Amino acid sequence: MFQKLIAKSMMKSPWLYHINTGSCNGCDIELVACLTPRYDVERYGFKLAGTPRHADIVVVSGPITTQSRDRLVRTLEQVPEPRCVVTIGSCPQSGNVFKGSYSIEGPLEKYCHVDVAIAGCTPKPEAIIEGLYKAAQILQKKREAMK
Amino acid sequence: MPDFILTFLKTALHVLIFPGLLFVAIGGLLLAGIDRKVLARMQRRIGPPIVQPFFDFFKLMGKETIIPNAARPAIYKAAPLIGTASLAIMMLFFPLFGHQAAWGSTADLIVILYLMTIPAVAIIVGGSASGSPFAGIGISREMVTMMAYELPLVLVFLAAAKKVGGTSLVFSLDSITAWQQANGCLLFHWAMIPAALALLLVIPAEVGTQPFDVAEAETEICEGPLIEYSGAPLAMYKLNTAMKMFVMTALFTVLFLGGINLGGGVLGWVLGGLLLFAICAVLTILCMTLIHAVTARLKVEHLFKFYWTVVAGLALVSLVLVWFGL
Numbered sequence: 001m002f003q004k005l006i007a008k009s010m011m012k013s014p015w016l017y018h019i020n021t022g023s024c025n026g027c028d029i030e031l032v033a034c035l036t037p038r039y040d041v042e043r044y045g046f047k048l049a050g051t052p053r054h055a056d057i058v059v060v061s062g063p064i065t066t067q068s069r070d071r072l073v074r075t076l077e078q079v080p081e082p083r084c085v086v087t088i089g090s091c092p093q094s095g096n097v098f099k100g101s102y103s104i105e106g107p108l109e110k111y112c113h114v115d116v117a118i119a120g121c122t123p124k125p126e127a128i129i130e131g132l133y134k135a136a137q138i139l140q141k142k143r144e145a146m147k
Numbered sequence: 148m149p150d151f152i153l154t155f156l157k158t159a160l161h162v163l164i165f166p167g168l169l170f171v172a173i174g175g176l177l178l179a180g181i182d183r184k185v186l187a188r189m190q191r192r193i194g195p196p197i198v199q200p201f202f203d204f205f206k207l208m209g210k211e212t213i214i215p216n217a218a219r220p221a222i223y224k225a226a227p228l229i230g231t232a233s234l235a236i237m238m239l240f241f242p243l244f245g246h247q248a249a250w251g252s253t254a255d256l257i258v259i260l261y262l263m264t265i266p267a268v269a270i271i272v273g274g275s276a277s278g279s280p281f282a283g284i285g286i287s288r289e290m291v292t293m294m295a296y297e298l299p300l301v302l303v304f305l306a307a308a309k310k311v312g313g314t315s316l317v318f319s320l321d322s323i324t325a326w327q328q329a330n331g332c333l334l335f336h337w338a339m340i341p342a343a344l345a346l347l348l349v350i351p352a353e354v355g356t357q358p359f360d361v362a363e364a365e366t367e368i369c370e371g372p373l374i375e376y377s378g379a380p381l382a383m384y385k386l387n388t389a390m391k392m393f394v395m396t397a398l399f400t401v402l403f404l405g406g407i408n409l410g411g412g413v414l415g416w417v418l419g420g421l422l423l424f425a426i427c428a429v430l431t432i433l434c435m436t437l438i439h440a441v442t443a444r445l446k447v448e449h450l451f452k453f454y455w456t457v458v459a460g461l462a463l464v465s466l467v468l469v470w471f472g473l
């Protein structure tokens with residue numbers, strides 16, 4: 001019963017940690033739009049955590065610049081299991097408009113497993129919420145697989 | 148059955164279930180949920196369900212616990228449990244509307260004063276054991292906050308003790324409640340109203356909610372002392388914060404509204420528990436949610452100044468009035 005409760009809670013209270021790896025700020029603003037009163041993802045239990053140690057879902061935006069790559073990898077390692085990685089926008093998937101630049105080291109798949117990728121430049125808040133919800137479901141599955 | 152076994156069982160029941168650990172934990176988590184919901188409604192959001200803190204707690208229980216290389220594992224893991232234990236025990240000193248306190252004695256208020264610092268000390272010890280520089284800043288701020296609210300708190304206790312004792316000081320919560328049953332709640336004696344306001348302002352600092360959350364400022368120092376915590380110990384810290392909400396508002400209820408009498412027996416106990424929770428919910432909304440919704444975080448020196456001038460001043464006014472027999 002206890003294990004079931006924990007698995008259910010996994011889905012009901014995923015905390016987000018947001019990493020910006022050189023994004024143009026468009027995706028970051030859309031994520032903020034999800035958190036603020038208009039879309040209010042807190043009603044599903046999502047919350048912005050202050051440190052990667054508290055996070056369940058890591059949200060990555062931007063095309064992974066050379067400067068941010070090592071920091072990104074180090075931060076991802078600090079997140080406790082079970083965890084999910086979600087990318088926002090086309091940048092972390094393909095490099096988008098920045099593709100071909102000397103300072104871009106994407107896509108993110110090179111460095112870690114991406115659970116949910118939300119495409120768009122920038123994706124709508126509705127799409128982001130759906131992606132986060134899917135990530136929460138994956139989180140529950142991962143927890144059930146853990147025990 | 149021999150007597151000592153019965154006594155032991157009774158004590159265990161008090162400590163673990165009612166009015167100890169279980170009661171405080173469930174009540175506190177519900178209060179935290181109400182706080183979040185009402186805050187969301189004030190910001191025109193829908194907000195999380197009231198049971199959201201329970202989900203948070205169980206989720207954190209199921210996460211991996213990472214212990215950083217720089218940390219001291221034993222202290223790192225034990226610190227939050229010490230905080231939880233002291234909070235659960237504090238509740239045993241509170242008489243519940245005409246019932247004797249489970250562990251009442253002659254100097255309850257002083258014991259409570261000490262027990263109240265233990266959760267804050269637990270945060271300081273745990274934070275410093277985690278070996279993070281952000282935690283270092285956080286614990287120094289936590290210490291300043293502690294010093295800031297301790298002075299007004301002592302003044303409030305002194306005012307209440309003097310008011311009840313007349314010529315001497317009475318620190319026993321049982322006697323304070325008995326006096327209130329005879330002479331009406333302390334809140335309705337006008338000389339005590341500034342002290343009540345001061346205690347209401349101490350509660351958010353003790354719990355560490357919005358304008359006074361300098362120690363755990365997540366946007367500037369990444370949750371301060373809790374920065375390295377994850378998994379079960381973090382869950383205990385979150386539980387501690389929720390329990391503090393309940394215990395502190397219950398302290399206000401006992402100290403200033405102890406005159407309500409609900410009669411004895413099992414029915415009295417149940418009604419007392421429910422009424423206590425209802426009053427605590429109102430107080431939580433009044434002194435934590437409302438202030439949280441309309442203010443931004445203070446700087447630590449502003450917090451210190453605010454508590455040692457305005458809040459301590461309010462408490463001092465009461466103390467002086469009471470001292471002249473008003």
Ligand code: SF4
Binds near residue numbers: 023025062090091
């Ligand atoms: S996907 Fe588009 S909006 Fe988002 S960071 Fe990249 S360029 Fe900016």
